[in-house]
Amino acid sequence: MVDIDRVGGVLMRIKLVLILILVFSSTALADYRETFEKEFVNKPWVGSKVVEEGVCVDCHTSDVMKPDYLGIPQEWKMSIHYENKVSCHDCHGGNPSDSAVSCGTPHSGFVGIPKYKEVPKMCGKCHIGILKQFNDSKHGKALMTSGRGPNCVTCHGSHKIQKANMNIINKVRCTRCHSYKRAKIMKQALFMTEKRISDINHSIRQLRSSGASTEKAKKMLFRTEAGFRTLFHSVDVSLVKGRTAGFSRKLDVIEGMIADIYKEIRFRKNFSAFLFLLFASLAISAYFIQKNNKN
Structure with a gap:
């Protein structure tokens, strides 16, 4: 004969263990999210505050500024530089918080409008890999030799x-200097890789919004995308075709990492649901056993 009291006691112990598992798993998940946000989202190195007010903006919105330059602050605020916290002084030098300096003074290494041939050098302070590709390209060589090539x-x-993005390569822009034929071939070779990068970026944003750790995939994608961007500036069709396959293989790896993260999330959800159902079943069983025991 089954000892009802003993069975009930065992079930109560199982219930207690399951409760502890649920509590600790929830706590671990909360700690995981807190650590993730602390280490990767709220880390100081994700970007310093953009200096919106200062000598640069004050001067370029003042009555003494030439009309052609008044719109520069607003243009900057609509740029990818502004989104990534790149301010005026990061390109032009100077100290935007020094209110004692007038707009027209070449202060603290301030650089106004660089010479036409010097533009790539200014941009290359940050875009190092792209600068090398540009200098080795027909565009760069034309600029350096004749001073009339594109910068x-x-x-x-x-x-x-x-x-x-791919829209930069278009018929209107390219035909200002030459035919669109070679540029069109290069754009077609780059298109699928560009599309995959965009899709992966979208997946990473979705995963991050759910609290998942995507830092490894994000960093690998950043390096892959940065390398891929250099191809744009080589303007070499054969090079683009040859290296696109290599970038596709790297994207395969990143997509695999993202797929694993999704699998882990699904497993956690399914396991949590399983624990809940098991707990509910045991609770119901314990209730009926205790009820029968009383009867």
């Missing part, structure tokens, strides 16, 4: 700089 501003603009 960074020719395609990207000066202050309202947008994130690099």
